[in-house]
Amino acid sequence: MQCGKELAKEAPCDADIVSSVPESGTAAAHGYARQSGIPFAEVLCKNRYVGRTFIQPSTRLRQLGVAKKFGALMDNVYGKKIILIDDSIVRGNTIGPIIKLLRDAGAKEVSLQI
Numbered sequence: 001m002q003c004g005k006e007l008a009k010e011a012p013c014d015a016d017i018v019s020s021v022p023e024s025g026t027a028a029a030h031g032y033a034r035q036s037g038i039p040f041a042e043v044l045c046k047n048r049y050v051g052r053t054f055i056q057p058s059t060r061l062r063q064l065g066v067a068k069k070f071g072a073l074m075d076n077v078y079g080k081k082i083i084l085i086d087d088s089i090v091r092g093n094t095i096g097p098i099i100k101l102l103r104d105a106g107a108k109e110v111s112l113q114i
Contacts, residue, residue, distance in 0.1 A: 004031025004085065012036065013111045016080040019043040021098060025086040032085055032113070043082060043102060045071040070098055078106035085113050 007028065018038045020029035023046070033040035047069050082102060089095055099110050 001027045001031035001034075004028035004033075005035040006031075007085070007113055008032045008035035011113055013083050013113070014081065015083040015109070015111060017041040017043070017076065018083045018085065019076075021084065021086040021095070022046040024088070025084075028087060029083075029085040032083065038083065041076045043073055043077050043084070043107075044098065045073055047071070070101060072101050072105035074105045077102055079108055080106075081109040081111070082107050083111045083113055087114070089114060 004027065008031070013036075015038055018029050018033040018036065018040050019042060020026040022042070022044055030040055032038075084099070084102070086095065095112065099112065102110050
């Protein structure tokens with residue numbers, strides 16, 4: 001949570017809501033929300049039965065895993081400017097499709113903070 005607070009101080013951003021890539025970015029997103037005064041809202045629903053996508057042996061398998069792993073919560077996304085927080089980027093194969101998913105669900109803007 002402290003990392004999120006520091007991130008809000010170092011990289012402030014204008015948005016309607018702060019959210020996270022579950023579960024890894026949730027504590028930092030809550031810290032960012034508290035520090036910035038921007039409300040926290042969940043924007044992604046995670047299918048907990050899909051394993052770790054970044055360890056799949058091929059790019060195609062990683063992409064398929066990501067597509068099955070996350071869904072957008074449209075009521076929280078549509079028309080919103082979102083700050084999306086995650087703890088790290090391992091390969092970069094997951095975050096692109098997540099941002100596309102949010103944009104397809106109607107997000108006005110997605111600002112990624114790591």
